[in-house]
Amino acid sequence: MIIVLKRDSTQEVVDHVVEKIKSAGLAVHISKGKERTIIGAIGDETLLGQISLEALPGVENVMPILKPYKLVSREFRKEASVLDINGVQIGDAVIQVIAGPCSVESREQLVDCAKKVKAAGASILRGGAFKPRTSPYDFQGLGVEGLKLLREAKKETGLPIISELMDPRDTEVVCEYVDIVQIGARNMQNFRLLTEVGKAKKPVLLKRGLSATIKEFLMSAEYIAAQGNSQIILCERGIRTFETATRNTLDLSAVPVLKEETHLPVFIDPSHAVGRWNLVLPLARAAVAVGADGLMIEVHPDPENALCDGAQSLKPTKFASLMEEVRRVAASIGRTL
Ligand code: PEP
Numbered sequence: 001m002i003i004v005l006k007r008d009s010t011q012e013v014v015d016h017v018v019e020k021i022k023s024a025g026l027a028v029h030i031s032k033g034k035e036r037t038i039i040g041a042i043g044d045e046t047l048l049g050q051i052s053l054e055a056l057p058g059v060e061n062v063m064p065i066l067k068p069y070k071l072v073s074r075e076f077r078k079e080a081s082v083l084d085i086n087g088v089q090i091g092d093a094v095i096q097v098i099a100g101p102c103s104v105e106s107r108e109q110l111v112d113c114a115k116k117v118k119a120a121g122a123s124i125l126r127g128g129a130f131k132p133r134t135s136p137y138d139f140q141g142l143g144v145e146g147l148k149l150l151r152e153a154k155k156e157t158g159l160p161i162i163s164e165l166m167d168p169r170d171t172e173v174v175c176e177y178v179d180i181v182q183i184g185a186r187n188m189q190n191f192r193l194l195t196e197v198g199k200a201k202k203p204v205l206l207k208r209g210l211s212a213t214i215k216e217f218l219m220s221a222e223y224i225a226a227q228g229n230s231q232i233i234l235c236e237r238g239i240r241t242f243e244t245a246t247r248n249t250l251d252l253s254a255v256p257v258l259k260e261e262t263h264l265p266v267f268i269d270p271s272h273a274v275g276r277w278n279l280v281l282p283l284a285r286a287a288v289a290v291g292a293d294g295l296m297i298e299v300h301p302d303p304e305n306a307l308c309d310g311a312q313s314l315k316p317t318k319f320a321s322l323m324e325e326v327r328r329v330a331a332s333i334g335r336t337l
C-alpha cells in the first residue's frame with residue numbers, strides 16, 4: 001500500500017499515519033521528497049482493512065499495490081483452475097455447455113428437455129426451482145419439488161445438475177440435491193448467502209450482478225473463496241446499460257479481462273443477456289470466440305407456454321443446431337465442445 005501525504009505535511013501528521021500502520025502490524029518505508037512525503041506500508045494489506053487511511057489527517061491518496069481480491073486472483077494462482085463436476089472438467093480445453101429450462105415446471109417438461117439437450121451435447125442440466133422473479137405475482141418455481149424433479153432427470157440422463165439458491169435458509173436442502181449451486185445476478189452481493197455457500201463447499205456458479213463492476217464481481221467470488229471454497233465458476237450474463245434493444249448488454253470484454261485477473265473458469269449466458277431466442281446463437285458464437293470456458297443456455301420444449309423466460313428459450317432442435325455452429329468456432333481456436 002502506498003500512502004501519499006498532502007503537500008507540506010507536518011512531522012506530526014507523518015507520525016500519526018506511521019503509528020496507525022504499525023499498530024495494524026505492518027512495517028513502514030518513508031520516502032521524504034522536497035514537497036511531499038510518501039509512506040509505503042509493507043506487509044499483509046488486508047490487516048489495514050479496519051483502518052480508514054483516507055480519513056486520516058494529511059492523507060491525499062491511498063494506492064493498494066495488491067488486488068483487493070486475493071484467493072481468486074491470478075497473482076495468487078498462475079494456472080487456470082479446472083473444476084471436476086462429477087467427471088465434467090470445467091476450465092479445461094473442452095468448452096462445457098449448461099442447458100435446460102429457465103424453471104422446472106413438470107417431470108415431463110424437464111426429462112424431455114434433459115434428454116434432448118444431452119443428445120445435442122450439453123454436459124450439465126440447468127433448471128430453476130427457486131426463481132428470482134421481478135413480480136411477486138409471477139411463477140416463483142416449484143421449490144423442493146423442483147429439486148426432486150432435477151434429481152430424477154439426473155438419474156435418467158446422467159447429467160450433473162445446477163439450480164439457483166436464493167435464500168441462506170435453503171442452503172442445506174439445495175446443496176443436498178444439486179451438483180452446482182447457482183447464485184443469481186440479483187444476489188451477487190448478498191454477502192450472507194455468499195458466505196453460506198462458501199461454507200457449504202459445493203461448486204458454485206456465480207452470476208455477475210446487473211450493475212456490478214468486474215472488481216465487485218471478483219470481490220463476491222472472494223467472499224466464497226474466503227470460506228475455503230474455491231470451486232467457483234464466474235458467469236457473465238449481461239449488464240444494465242442505456243440500451244433497450246436487448247434485455248441486457250452482454251459484456252464480452254469481461255471474458256478476457258477476467259481471464260487476466262482470475263484463475264477461475266468463466267462462462268457466458270447469452271440467453272439472459274439478450275432476452276430474445278434469435279439472438280442467442282450469434283452471441284454464443286462470440287462467447288466461444290472470445291475465450292469463454294462454457295455457456296449457459298435456456299432451452300424449453302415448448303417456449304410459447306413456458307412459465308418463465310419463454311422469449312429467450314430455444315427449442316431443442318434450435319439448440320442442437322447452435323451446438324453444431326458453436327463447435328466449429330471452438331475448433332477454430334483449438335478447443336472442443
Ligand atoms: C437464471 O439463470 O435463471 C437467472 C435468473 O439468471 P440471472 O440471475 O442471470 O438473471
Ligand code: MN
Pocket residue numbers: 102103272298308309
Ligand atoms: Mn431465465
